Amino acid sequence: MRLFNSILLLAASSFIGLSNASFVTQQHTVSSHSASSALNNNYIIEFSGSNAETDKKKLADLLQDKFSDTSLTFGRLFNHDLMKGVSIQIGSSKGKDGPSLQSIASDEEEQQKLMNDIFKTISESGLVKNIYPIVPVQGPNTQVKVLSENNIDFGDVSPHLQTQVDRVHKELKNTGEGITVGIIDSGIDYTHPALGGGFGEGYKVRYGKDLVGDNYGSTSLVPQPDDDPMDSCAASTGSVGHGTHVAGIIAGKSDNFAGVAPDATLGMWRVFGCGSSTSDAVILDAVLDAYDTGVDIISISIGGFNGWPESSLGSVIQRVISKGVPVIISVGNDGRLGAFSTSSPGITPGAFSVASIDNNKYIASIFSVSGSSETYVYADSEPKVDDIPSGQLVAGDKSVGGDSDACTASTIPSDVKGNLALVQRGTCPFDEKANNLAQAGAIGLVVFDSAGEVALTPSVINAKIPVVGVSHETGLALVKAIKQGDIQLTFNGKEEVRTLPTGNTVSVFSSIGPSYEMGFAPNIAGIGGYVLSTLPQQLGSWGTMSGTSMSAPGVAGSVALYLKQFKDAGKDDISKPAYILEQLQNYASQVAHTNKNPKIETPFSQGAGLVQVYDALTQAPHVSPGHISFNDTINIEKTHTLKLTNNGDSIVSYQLVNNVSVSIEPYQDTTSYLFNEPAEFGTDAAKIRFSKKTIKLSPGKSVDITVTVIPPSIDPKLHIMYGGFITLKSQTKQTKDITIPYAGVVGDQRELPIYSNGTPHLTNATNPLSSYPIWGTNDTFVYDRKSNDSLPPTFMIRLANPTRHIASPVYNERGRRIGDAFVSLEYMARTTSTASGYAGTWDGKYYPYFFNLRMPLPLPVLPGKYQIGLDALKWLGDDDNENDREKWLSPVIQVK
Numbered sequence: 001m002r003l004f005n006s007i008l009l010l011a012a013s014s015f016i017g018l019s020n021a022s023f024v025t026q027q028h029t030v031s032s033h034s035a036s037s038a039l040n041n042n043y044i045i046e047f048s049g050s051n052a053e054t055d056k057k058k059l060a061d062l063l064q065d066k067f068s069d070t071s072l073t074f075g076r077l078f079n080h081d082l083m084k085g086v087s088i089q090i091g092s093s094k095g096k097d098g099p100s101l102q103s104i105a106s107d108e109e110e111q112q113k114l115m116n117d118i119f120k121t122i123s124e125s126g127l128v129k130n131i132y133p134i135v136p137v138q139g140p141n142t143q144v145k146v147l148s149e150n151n152i153d154f155g156d157v158s159p160h161l162q163t164q165v166d167r168v169h170k171e172l173k174n175t176g177e178g179i180t181v182g183i184i185d186s187g188i189d190y191t192h193p194a195l196g197g198g199f200g201e202g203y204k205v206r207y208g209k210d211l212v213g214d215n216y217g218s219t220s221l222v223p224q225p226d227d228d229p230m231d232s233c234a235a236s237t238g239s240v241g242h243g244t245h246v247a248g249i250i251a252g253k254s255d256n257f258a259g260v261a262p263d264a265t266l267g268m269w270r271v272f273g274c275g276s277s278t279s280d281a282v283i284l285d286a287v288l289d290a291y292d293t294g295v296d297i298i299s300i301s302i303g304g305f306n307g308w309p310e311s312s313l314g315s316v317i318q319r320v321i322s323k324g325v326p327v328i329i330s331v332g333n334d335g336r337l338g339a340f341s342t343s344s345p346g347i348t349p350g351a352f353s354v355a356s357i358d359n360n361k362y363i364a365s366i367f368s369v370s371g372s373s374e375t376y377v378y379a380d381s382e383p384k385v386d387d388i389p390s391g392q393l394v395a396g397d398k399s400v401g402g403d404s405d406a407c408t409a410s411t412i413p414s415d416v417k418g419n420l421a422l423v424q425r426g427t428c429p430f431d432e433k434a435n436n437l438a439q440a441g442a443i444g445l446v447v448f449d450s451a452g453e454v455a456l457t458p459s460v461i462n463a464k465i466p467v468v469g470v471s472h473e474t475g476l477a478l479v480k481a482i483k484q485g486d487i488q489l490t491f492n493g494k495e496e497v498r499t500l501p502t503g504n505t506v507s508v509f510s511s512i513g514p515s516y517e518m519g520f521a522p523n524i525a526g527i528g529g530y531v532l533s534t535l536p537q538q539l540g541s542w543g544t545m546s547g548t549s550m551s552a553p554g555v556a557g558s559v560a561l562y563l564k565q566f567k568d569a570g571k572d573d574i575s576k577p578a579y580i581l582e583q584l585q586n587y588a589s590q591v592a593h594t595n596k597n598p599k600i601e602t603p604f605s606q607g608a609g610l611v612q613v614y615d616a617l618t619q620a621p622h623v624s625p626g627h628i629s630f631n632d633t634i635n636i637e638k639t640h641t642l643k644l645t646n647n648g649d650s651i652v653s654y655q656l657v658n659n660v661s662v663s664i665e666p667y668q669d670t671t672s673y674l675f676n677e678p679a680e681f682g683t684d685a686a687k688i689r690f691s692k693k694t695i696k697l698s699p700g701k702s703v704d705i706t707v708t709v710i711p712p713s714i715d716p717k718l719h720i721m722y723g724g725f726i727t728l729k730s731q732t733k734q735t736k737d738i739t740i741p742y743a744g745v746v747g748d749q750r751e752l753p754i755y756s757n758g759t760p761h762l763t764n765a766t767n768p769l770s771s772y773p774i775w776g777t778n779d780t781f782v783y784d785r786k787s788n789d790s791l792p793p794t795f796m797i798r799l800a801n802p803t804r805h806i807a808s809p810v811y812n813e814r815g816r817r818i819g820d821a822f823v824s825l826e827y828m829a830r831t832t833s834t835a836s837g838y839a840g841t842w843d844g845k846y847y848p849y850f851f852n853l854r855m856p857l858p859l860p861v862l863p864g865k866y867q868i869g870l871d872a873l874k875w876l877g878d879d880d881n882e883n884d885r886e887k888w889l890s891p892v893i894q895v896k
């Protein structure tokens with residue numbers, strides 16, 4: 001018996017599922033303990049009543065009466081405004097060695113029946129509104145570059161100039177004092193001198209707790225909470241000190257370093273142990289606890305690839321926001337996977353959904369070349385194999401500078417022996433190049449990128465020699481140098497501050513929006529590429545990380561500065577989350593597509609642009625809403641109204657301009673509709689009509705401006721994503737321009753195919769990566785439930801585009817639908833080129849429809865011939881419209 005887990009990441013569906021027939025996602029890497037074993041039989045039950053304590057007691061009594069022998073463990077009680085509910089584990093051990101469901105009902109059918117009876121009782125109790133399965137959440141996969149030398153002035157790599165934070169500190173004397181930011185992350189080394197040196201009353205890190213304990217997510221799946229959010233995980237656990245880094249970005253403070261709000265107070269709710277996974281219920285618990293503690297702001301740098309906004313966590317976050325607490329969330333690190341690569345809960349409506357922009361400066365590792373005074377930048381492989389030795393550099397391939405350098409042993413020159421080898425990336429993995437060269441006796445590998453000015457970070461798995469990466473430019477210079485004579489490279493761990501070629505543009509990893517429901521996300525950007533901050537002292541004290549995990553806390557710190565400015569002044573009306581977000585959006589600065597292409601970056605990547613805190617705090621005019629989503633052209637609302645309010649004390653005047661951005665060409669072609677990964681960009685632009693071309697507005701007054709879009713006239717089959725910035729160009733010196741980003745898609749999303757790559761198909765293998773037989777339309781699949789040798793039917797699915805729902809009707813020989821094969825597949829992410837897809841194994845049972853909760857009551861089918869449909873709801877399709885489905889019918893399955 002397993003928890004149905006079509007969505008392993010964050011998008012918990014509100015239907016529970018219990019089934020031998022389960023669909024498992026292979027989207028991205030799934031941790032070694034699968035969802036089914038990790039979180040088996042854990043649920044959050046949301047009560048419909050107003051007193052969770054009483055409801056829990058009523059439910060407990062009811063269950064006790066009927067199932068007195070069964071172990072039912074009640075966990076965290078949620079009893080406040082935002083959530084009335086309780087977590088429950090069914091069939092868990094009573095005490096350490098107590099009976100489990102397993103021992104009470106050893107027979108599988110019996111267990112199934114018992115589970116169904118329990119859920120039937122719960123759902124018919126009249127007490128329950130929702131039952132959410134608890135799903136696992138993977139920890140952020142962040143690379144860290146630990147600072148090795150301490151002769152660097154941290155001010156030289158500070159992003160505060162780019163975001164105007166330095167002006168807020170200096171000119172407004174605002175450092176966020178008195179504002180509390182609650183962080184949900186991996187814990188914190190609060191003994192770090194820059195983080196206050198202690199925990200609790202009187203310290204910078206004043207609030208929070210550890211909700212999980214060190215072993216959670218690795219050796220233990222049982223949270224062992226305590227009151228101390230310390231992160232003491234050793235480097236050997238793979239831990240990088242993520243939470244400590246995030247905390248330093250918000251409020252770190254030392255002689256050489258200042259976070260965005262260096263005098264703010266922090267709370268840390270630790271939701272990761274030293275392992276890499278947690279559950280959405282733990283995060284939900286943390287959000288509620290932070291809210292209960294009364295923090296002013298919540299910052300979350302966690303998420304999973306899925307653009308559907310529906311989830312238990314998302315709905316609680318929305319409730320927290322509606323109570324006046326801004327929630328700042330990273331939008332995701334999957335930008336390389338093209339458009340629609342956002343994460344949940346990062347796309348939660350109302351949340352600050354934060355994109356990443358690269359720092360202008362960074363700390364680079366450098367090496368020198370004999371006979372040259374120039375130094376060059378390199379990056380260690382991820383993970384780092386070892387320190388790369390100094391030595392002579394030779395060509396690692398007879399025709400070095402080709403894609404397939406060192407991919408075969410025969411093209412490797414013999415003089416690599418005892419030397420460093422130089423090759424270009426391409427054709428085969430870095431490991432293969434490294435190990436071919438190691439075989440030939442090389443002592444280290446220098447690999448250069450096939451394009452670009454940024455040093456490549458090679459990712460390796462089992463490289464036998466140290467590997468470092470350099471940029472394409474550096475690679476070409478080295479190729480030239482070795483052709484002219486013998487050269488020695490000196491690696492001595494030196495670091496220096498350099499200008500980043502991609503500075504002040506959107507980071508390559510920053511996820512591209514919008515949400516799967518065309519919600520405007522990301523909606524704001526912070527600096528997240530190459531950010532220096534605190535690390536746990538035992539991991540090196542200071543280091544650089546990159547990710548939207550870093551840009552989100554930067555924005556959280558900016559919101560702390562904002563609240564400091566206005567909260568004390570009693571200006572509650574302009575201290576509401578929605579207003580603050582709009583104000584940050586109004587005055588954000590837009591970045592260029594690249595530093596060589598001055599066209600404006602699309603709002604799908606940068607949201608409103610990079611936060612400019614000083615302007616947001618000092619400019620009085622305000623426009624609402626802060627952004628516009630024009631949806632696709634079928635659901636388009638062409639006209640929107642912007643309300644400009646002059647909260648200042650002088651007359652303002654503006655001219656209205658449409659400043660168009662680059663467009664996105666999301667798909668490879670118009671047949672497969674596989675996404676371009678990474679995205680490609682174009683110049684298709686919308687026109688905007690304004691009700692007024694110029695505005696003059698007196699203090700205290702408001703005016704409405706209607707804006708009407710004319711999307712670019714291009715082939716709707718291309719689904720081009722257009723955007724731009726409505727700009728109120730100020731006609732007075734002291735007032736800044738205001739921008740309102742807008743974005744839309746040309747085309748009808750419902751027309752896009754859901755399934756891809758010849759899927760769904762039926763097979764008897766469960767591993768989609770191995771070769772396997774595929775049953776043709778006219779073949780009969782025989783499944784003998786009595787035989788140990790007979791493998792059950794397995795369905796493989798890859799999704800070109802996301803779907804909210806796939807139904808799985810079971811048809812008998814007469815073509816009558818008798819029920820569903822799988823409980824329900826809800827809120828499914830598209831399958832990226834880096835993922836295998838989804839695999840589902842059918843156990844020969846079906847679920848008749850059952851109340852409105854669609855509770856499972858699986859019955860074995862009678863021996864006979866069946867066919868199973870997989871009917872996917874089209875993107876943005878209407879669930880009640882039969883035409884909005886993409887249907888597939890399996891070959892005949894004979895169940896014996």
Ligand SMILES: *[C@@H]1O[C@H](CO)[C@@H](O)[C@H](O)[C@H]1NC(C)=O
Nearest residue numbers: 517518519520629631635876
């Ligand atoms: C876009 O249209 C779809 C279909 O009507 C709707 O569900 C969705 O909420 C819309 N999105 C936005 C941001 O308006």
Ligand SMILES: *[C@@H]1O[C@H](CO)[C@@H](O)[C@H](O)[C@H]1NC(C)=O
Nearest residue numbers: 589590591600657659727729
């Ligand atoms: C368009 O935006 C860019 C980037 O912010 C800015 O440099 C340019 O002046 C803007 N153009 C207009 C017409 O507002």
Ligand SMILES: *[C@@H]1O[C@H](CO)[C@@H](O)[C@H](O)[C@H]1NC(C)=O
Nearest residue numbers: 763764765773774789790791
């Ligand atoms: C799967 O089916 C194929 C084709 O019927 C058969 O040859 C193969 O043995 C089956 N594999 C297993 C593991 O049963």
Ligand SMILES: *[C@@H]1O[C@H](CO)[C@@H](O)[C@H](O)[C@H]1NC(C)=O
Nearest residue numbers: 775776777778779780891892
């Ligand atoms: C499947 O069977 C149908 C009806 O008997 C026949 O028309 C069709 O050609 C067959 N398809 C294949 C691929 O054999």
Ligand SMILES: *[C@@H]1O[C@H](CO)[C@@H](O)[C@H](O)[C@H]1NC(C)=O
Nearest residue numbers: 784785786787788789790791
């Ligand atoms: C099937 O496997 C089970 C468990 O391994 C075993 O107890 C049983 O005897 C097997 N049945 C047959 C028919 O081989």
